[in-house]
Amino acid sequence: METIINVSHLKKTYMKRKQKEVITAVDDISFQIGKGEIVGLLGPNGAGKTTTIKMICGLLKPDQGVITINGINNAKHRLKALQHISAVLEGNRNLYWRLTVRENLEYFAGNRGQSKKAVTNRIESLLNTFRLKDKEHELVNRLSRGMQQKLAIAVAMLANTDVILLDEPTLGLDVETSYEVRTILKEIVEKEQCTIIISSHDMDVIQSVCERTIIINNGKMITNERVDRLLTLFEVRAYTVTLGQPLTEAQQMAIESAFSSYDYITNQIKPMINIELPSPEHIYQLFDILKQEQTPVESIDRNTINFEEIFMKIVKEGYNHGNHTSVSSELA
Amino acid sequence: MAIIHLFQANLRKQAIELKRYAPNTIAMVLTVYIIFMAIFAGIKMIGNPVTQGVAVQHTMVNYIFWYLAMIIVNGVGYEIITETTRGTFEQLGMSPSGIWRILTVRLLADSILHSLMVIFLLYLSMITTNQWLNVDFISIIPIFLFACLSMYGLAFIIAGLTIIFKQIQAFLQIFQFVLAGLTFIALPSLPFFLFLPLTKGLSMIRAIMIEGDVLTDFTMLDFTLLIGNALIYVGVGLGFYLYCENYAMKRGLLAHY
Structure with a gap:
């Protein structure tokens, strides 16, 4: 061009x-x-x-x-x-x-x-x-x-x-x-x-x-x-997992140590986890933790992220143009 | 051709704004006329009856040109203040014509429009006072054009200062008395003041309008001084303005209010 x-x-x-x-x-x-x-x-x-x-x-x-x-x-x-x-x-x-x-x-x-x-x-x-x-x-x-x-x-x-x-x-x-x-x-x-x-x-x-x-x-x-x-880059990594029963403390600690960005929401009808995965394959790691207590999974939704949220993330977390190579290969 | 379109656009805009702000325009003309009448009444009451006629004629010419100088020289300052406040000055700054060219055509447009008002005021004053001046346009116009050039020089200086300082209304109010000084100076009694802007041109115009001189009555030296004065002041004024514009662009002051 x-x-x-x-x-x-x-x-x-x-x-x-x-x-x-x-x-x-x-x-x-x-x-x-x-x-x-x-x-x-x-x-x-x-x-x-x-x-x-x-x-x-x-x-x-x-x-x-x-x-x-x-x-x-x-x-x-x-x-x-x-x-x-x-x-x-x-x-x-x-x-x-x-x-x-x-x-x-x-x-x-x-x-x-x-x-x-x-x-x-x-x-x-x-x-x-x-x-x-x-x-x-x-x-x-x-x-x-x-x-x-x-x-x-x-x-x-x-x-x-x-x-x-x-x-x-x-x-x-x-x-x-x-x-x-x-x-x-x-x-x-x-x-x-x-x-x-x-x-x-x-x-x-x-x-x-x-x-x-x-x-x-x-x-x-x-x-x-x-x-x-x-x-694409930001959307692919964010999921909401709706659970059939609350997480145990051990599960919560395990998720917290395995994933850097996660929210456990209990004030809804069903407990939910909002989680960002470093790569799509990491979802299995989450399943392993849930499986330990036989926690039922009712739904998994990939979050749609709007541009405003992306902007906030970039500005606050300092997503950098220089990191593109790793991110690009991840996407590929 | 681009400069002609630029001039036409600005003449049209200035004329439309004068029309749209009609009450303001009428009030302005009336104020000028009422103040003149007050001065005239003062001369009548306390002036020497022998020289009264000449005094009125001098006052008429000086006063009318003072008004014109104020409108043109200070007007550019007020205009920049208004444009930066309302946000249109940035648009002028982004015109490929350049701000200085836009200001130049606006000065020309204002000179034309306000000269028409001045002619109207002049005749109104002559009718009211029954003191008739020699309005010989053929002799006046060439000299007036060069007098305008030195006035534009001052206007560019004011424009440059306004771009940098913005809040110069107080200075402009004081400056109107400087302009009064320049338009009221009688060169024959203060010859060294001929190096100041406007003085030579207005002295020659006074000679035409009051003493009845024509172009051929002036010497080559008179014309050299008139043209030299005009070119020096317009050159210095424009140079100063461009320096200020450059400074404002470096410091982020252009269009910043």
């Missing part, structure tokens, strides 16, 4: 003025994004996502490292690089509230040097895609937050750039609008064939829209992996 964004050894530090303390916001981050890819950029608050995004957008200069967009170094040829990228950084705040929907679209097109006439068809198409046609002459401050958010994305789309960066595209939206935005994003991806980078805390968006995810924590990149691969 042709690389459209190449981030190499990116570093950014800030000086806390009062304490005279140096804060490393981004610490030696490197990744590539291919043409047409949809990548999620994740991380807890203060992880360094926004700093990374702003450096890609050319709003912030890195202390070290190089970012190229479509082969153009964005530090050396900032304006040229910006021809290939557009972004929604503050959602509905990126709009002029005293202009109408259409006026906003026309203004931002003009700001990129495009004539009103040249973008007429594109505006029509975007108004339809984003279901804003009936609101085109409405002032932005009279629109709902969801509509404003859609317009902000439409403004970014209007530029027709190779790369679109969306920071929190569903922030503050209700469930219905958030779903609508996700659906539109999927449609865009299919129709436009552009590269999209989404930074979000909404894991449903990441799971349903993105192909790959880059997770940043404490300024460092801790994961750079395909979403489906992460889902």
Whole structure:
């Protein structure tokens, strides 16, 4: 796949003025994004996502490292690089509230040097895609937050750039609008064939829209992996075993010593064990322990893990991109 | 062509916003006119009756240009503050046109729109005071354009400071008196002030509007000083702005409020 964004050894530090303390916001981050890819950029608050995004957008200069967009170094040829990228950084705040929907679209097109006439068809198409046609002459401050958010994305789309960066595209939206935005994003991806980078805390968006995810924590990149691969990787190891009778203390101790991650739940109708297995074969080890006391097994369910849980695990337990070889061979 | 589309888009936006904020625009024009009338009444009451006519004419020209300078120079500062607060400045920062070009076309757009208001105010003032100035557009416009250039230089300096410090409203309020000083200076009595921005251009405009001079009445030295002053200030202003923008990008201050 042709690389459209190449981030190499990116570093950014800030000086806390009062304490005279140096804060490393981004610490030696490197990744590539291919043409047409949809990548999620994740991380807890203060992880360094926004700093990374702003450096890609050319709003912030890195202390070290190089970012190229479509082969153009964005530090050396900032304006040229910006021809290939557009972004929604503050959602509905990126709009002029005293202009109408259409006026906003026309203004931002003009700001990129495009004539009103040249973008007429594109505006029509975007108004339809984003279901804003009936609101085109409405002032932005009279629109709902969801509509404003859609317009902000439409403004970014209007530029027709190779790369679109969306920071929190569903922030503050209700469930219905958030779903609508996700659906539109999927449609865009299919129709436009552009590269999209989404930074979000909404894991449903990441799971349903993105192909790959880059997770940043404490300024460092801790994961750079395909979403489906992460889902497989984490899903395969988690099981819920429903038992016909409670475990004895000896059994509990045996499970505890054999498995690093396990929960024994007794406050349900039937006792249950939530267990993570290092490999699928380890289930037999669990059966051996249950067999000792003839504990009946009523059901075994493989847990479906959502992306939010995966994210939490990665961030808390520090699942690392470097461990991939062992994990990959395990999957194979 | 891209720069023309950029200019058209910004002219349209500034005009729409003036229209949408109509009560504010009308209040602004009315305030300027009422203050002028108060000054006029003051001259009438306590001024020397012999020189009253010239005094009113001087006040009219100086006051109108002070208003224009405030709108253009301080306006860019207030605009950046507003845009960073509402979150649109980041979008300007991501435009391949570059922020400085967007600011330049906005300055041009504001100059055009507010010049129309100034012309209206000028005629309104002339009608009210019955003091008629020589509004010779052919002589005024070329000089006005260079006076505007030095004004843009100051505007870029203000823009650069705003990007870094953001909270400069207090400074802008003080700066309006600096602009008053620059527009009210009478160069014949204070010749060294010709090195300051605006002073030479406005002195020449006053000569046209009050003394009835035409372009050919000015010497080559006058034009050299006018053009030199304009180019130096716009160059220094733009250079300062670009330095500030670069500094803000390094420190993470661009669009940060």
